[in-house]
Amino acid sequence: MIENNEKLGSNFFTKITFFLVRITLGISFFLHGWGKLPLPPEKLSPWFESMGMFAPEFVASLVAVGEMLSGIGIILGGIVSGPLGSIITRLSAFSIFIIMIGAFYLAHSDWFINEKLFKSEQIYIFVLSIFFLINGNRK
DSSP, rough: HHHHHHHHHHHHHHHHHHHHHHHHHHHHHHHHHHOOOSSTTHOOOOOOOTTTTTHHHHHHHHHHHHHHHHHHHHHHHHHHHHHHHHHHHHHHHHHHHHHHHHHHHOOOGGGTTTTTHSSHHHHHHHHHHHHHHHHTTTO
């Protein structure tokens, strides 16, 4: 009897923990994109242009929209049950993963494996994207 209660309690806390991690990542990434509005992003587009990037306004707009949709997708993937929810979660996590690699490469190339990296929220966003990419909706 006690063993069953422990499993029920453990299952409840596991679900709450996954929900908190998912909602935090989703909101955080959505807000990263939201902060780049209106489109094309006023600060990001000129910066991309200064680096000689092809179609800087289009790419900057894709980044902003991608961040918002990925954040929504991470949350939505947890609401939709079954294989579809897992696919939404993994696609959204993959998008976050790609965007974060681009951010590290373009904006924070001096951060690799040093104190700045581990004092920023970007490392957690990146690692959580890997977590959801691997796990999908498994708990």
